[in-house]
Amino acid sequence: MKCFKLGLVAMAMMLCGSAQAKVDLKIVRGEVDTVYNKTHYVVGVTNVGNRAYVNGDRVHVYKTGSFAAAVELKEGPNTISVIVDDTMGEVEKILNVYYSTNRPEKLITSRQAKKELQRSKMKKRDFNAVSKKGAYLQYGDGDDRLGGSKMGYVTEGIVFKVVGEKGDLYKVQLSQNRYAFMEKEYLEPTEEEVETVTTGSWRVANKGDYDQVYISLPKRLPYHYWTELDPTRICIDVFGAMDNSNWMTQYFDTEIIEYVDFNQVESDVYRVIIKLKEKYSWGYSVDYSGTSLVINVNHAPQPTIKGMVIGLDAGHGGKHPGAISASGLKEKDVNLSLVNEVKALLEAKGAKIVMSRDGDQGPTMGERKKTFKDAGVDLMISIHNNSGGSPLSEMGSCTAYKHVSDRALAVAMQKRLVELGHKNFGVIGNFNFSLNAPTEYPNVLLEVLFMSSLPEEEKLADVQYHKKVAKQVVLALEDYLNEVKASKK
Numbered sequence: 001m002k003c004f005k006l007g008l009v010a011m012a013m014m015l016c017g018s019a020q021a022k023v024d025l026k027i028v029r030g031e032v033d034t035v036y037n038k039t040h041y042v043v044g045v046t047n048v049g050n051r052a053y054v055n056g057d058r059v060h061v062y063k064t065g066s067f068a069a070a071v072e073l074k075e076g077p078n079t080i081s082v083i084v085d086d087t088m089g090e091v092e093k094i095l096n097v098y099y100s101t102n103r104p105e106k107l108i109t110s111r112q113a114k115k116e117l118q119r120s121k122m123k124k125r126d127f128n129a130v131s132k133k134g135a136y137l138q139y140g141d142g143d144d145r146l147g148g149s150k151m152g153y154v155t156e157g158i159v160f161k162v163v164g165e166k167g168d169l170y171k172v173q174l175s176q177n178r179y180a181f182m183e184k185e186y187l188e189p190t191e192e193e194v195e196t197v198t199t200g201s202w203r204v205a206n207k208g209d210y211d212q213v214y215i216s217l218p219k220r221l222p223y224h225y226w227t228e229l230d231p232t233r234i235c236i237d238v239f240g241a242m243d244n245s246n247w248m249t250q251y252f253d254t255e256i257i258e259y260v261d262f263n264q265v266e267s268d269v270y271r272v273i274i275k276l277k278e279k280y281s282w283g284y285s286v287d288y289s290g291t292s293l294v295i296n297v298n299h300a301p302q303p304t305i306k307g308m309v310i311g312l313d314a315g316h317g318g319k320h321p322g323a324i325s326a327s328g329l330k331e332k333d334v335n336l337s338l339v340n341e342v343k344a345l346l347e348a349k350g351a352k353i354v355m356s357r358d359g360d361q362g363p364t365m366g367e368r369k370k371t372f373k374d375a376g377v378d379l380m381i382s383i384h385n386n387s388g389g390s391p392l393s394e395m396g397s398c399t400a401y402k403h404v405s406d407r408a409l410a411v412a413m414q415k416r417l418v419e420l421g422h423k424n425f426g427v428i429g430n431f432n433f434s435l436n437a438p439t440e441y442p443n444v445l446l447e448v449l450f451m452s453s454l455p456e457e458e459k460l461a462d463v464q465y466h467k468k469v470a471k472q473v474v475l476a477l478e479d480y481l482n483e484v485k486a487s488k489k
Contacts, residue, residue, distance in 0.1 A: 023050065025084045025091045028326050029391065033096075035073070036103040042095065043068040043326050043391050043454070046084040053083040062458045064327040068391040073099035123165045128190050129172075131158045134366070135186035136437075137224065141166050146432040151180055151224050153437065155288050158220045160187065161194045174222050174239040175268045196268050197221070198244035200292075204260050206253040209376075210284075213260055213274060213295040217241065223293070225286050225439070227405040234274040234284055238293065241270035255299050256282075279487040281405045282378065283441040298440070301378045303484040305477065306350030311372040311380035311443075313435060314339040314355070318362020323387035323451035327461070331385050331451050332360070334460050338383050338448065341470035349474070365434040373440055379409070380443040381473065382435050385460060386425075387452040395450040396423025400431035403439060409480050410444045416476035420468060422449065446473070 023046070030042035042054055045065045052061050054069035061067045071080055080095040122141075133156045138148035148169075160182070164171030169181045173194075200216025217238075225236040243264045250260065261273045274295065284297040301308055314336040316322035322331025336357070343353045354375040356368040363371070372380050389395050397417040399410040410427050418424050425447070436443055448469055449456040459465045 023047065023084055023086055023089050023091045025082065025093055027082065027093060027095070029068075030071075030080070030097070031095055034098045034100055036100055038073055038099065040071045040073050040078075040080075040097060040099070041068060041391055042071060042080060042082060044082055044084070045327050047086070050084045050086050053081070053085075055081050062454050064325070064329070064454075064458055064461050066326040066454045066457060068326070068454050070390070070392060073097065075099055075101055121166070122171070125162045125165045125170070127162050128192060128194055129160055129162050129170070129187035130190040130192065131156050131160065131182075132186045132188060135182060137172075137180040137182055137222075138169070139180065141169055141171075141181050144432075147434075148181065149432055150437060152226075152439075154222060155220070157288070158222050159190060159192045159194050160222060162187065172222075174224075175266060177266060178239065178269070180224075194240070195219075196240045196242060198242050199238075199262075199270060200245065202245055202248035202250075202260065204248065204250040204254060204257060206251065206255055207296070210296045210298050211254045211257040213257070213272070213297070214289075215245070215272065215293040215295075217291050217293055219291050220288050221293075223286060227281060227403055227439070229279075229404060232276045232279055232281055232405070234276070234281070234295065234297065236272040236274075236286060236293075236295065237265070238270045238272065240268055242268065243270060256297050280408070280484050281442070283439060285440050300484075303481040303488075305346060305474075305481065307352075308378045309352045309354060309376060310346055310477075311354045311356070311375065311377035311441070312339045312343055312346075313368055313372075313380060313382035314357055315382060315384035316362070317357050317360055320362050323385060325451045325457040325460070326391065326454060327457065329451065329457060329461055331387075334385055334451070334466075335383050336360075337463065338466050338469055341466045342381070342383070342473050345470055345474045346477075368435060369438055373438065377441050379441050380435075380438075381413075381477075382443070382445040383473075384445060384447050386447040386450045389450065389452065391452055391454050393453060394423055394455050395453050396425040397449060398425035398428055398447045400428035400433065400436065400445040400447070401443070402431050402433070402436035404429070406436075406442045406444055408483060409442050412480040412483070413444055413446055413473065413476040416472040416479065417446070417448065417469070420472060 026045045028043050044067055048065045052059050052067040059067050059069045078097045083090055083092045136153045137151040139151055142148055160172040162170045163173050168184055170184055170187055172182055173179055197218045203214040205212055221241055222239040223236055227234055256276055258275045258277045263271045265271045282298045282300045286295050316332035324330055354377055356371050399414040401407055401410040414427050449460055
């Protein structure tokens, strides 16, 4: 009998050990030695259905298995207990965290300091350089994760006067009073001179799918373009040009252009003004044909989803996963799932869809833009998910646009996303993201939810929720197209 009882005890211990082995616990945030914030977030993942406790307090375990707690630390050493259990056993992890109120200054080596000084100091330069394909102008020498603030792209073959150098940038003189910055990789030294030239004749005509403004110039000059609203006008400043345009031939068959005009706004800055007949712009391009400046303004498509060519971009992909949630959801996968749901709904309504990727590929920003430009899309929607903030808080949705002419599309998207109960994280204007830079078609970027938020991660893990989001995106597009229709009356 005694042997039998000992056998039962041994079996029970084995079973208990087996049960404990099945209780998974992974700490994904909060396991650090020293912190400088009083509020410390602990984020973990366990088996779905398990219970979780942080310092003895039970915390909510989401359907993804993720859980989190905000722990208020005392100065000095802190011990944080994290326990997960089920009916058969439990696992505990102890986190030892030291809270200091004295944040140390960032120390850098003398070599790093010297390098940083070289990067921050403007050096004088005096030579001419010609632009390469892909070149763009920046307003200043600032930088962030999206790069410096962009004025816009310029074509190749334009001669610039380089007057300064700072880090990876050249400072270029556009006119007597205006300067910009350009990345060094897009400029090549040349013996060709920078000179002020006079403008020639104009021609404005309907070219079938677009109206064209053609301005004769003796050489390629730098330019900067933008869109204004109320009334809707496309403006282009041409640097190094003086007015000698003695006539402008304007044909009556233009579809989108109401009239064109120009102003000599500075002695060497020539401003082109293109007034549109409609409130909403459907894109335009600025380029050179030889040495003549050519502006193509797209005709408006029929304001219905049926028959439209719509570009859909699933953010990230390939070796770029994007944000990763506590439970291991990858943003690239969530983005693609959302895009596929939007695609299905739009195709059902008769739209032609152009995808930047249809699987786990990782095309560059340049490749994505080329895909949409070559396909001649009528508009483009890029879908992402955000990251940051408290893991316990719902952060919400935001939409972003670069050009003010695309604001109405962004607002329509934001209104429909918050109808799902999402917090309003805002409409982001002048967004310096490469994929929002093109002027050839209206475009908008959606940050649907936050991968880092546990309550929002739970939603993003649900494919059925992707269908709800997709429905709102399509409704938003219909809202925008109805605005366009109403503006024509």
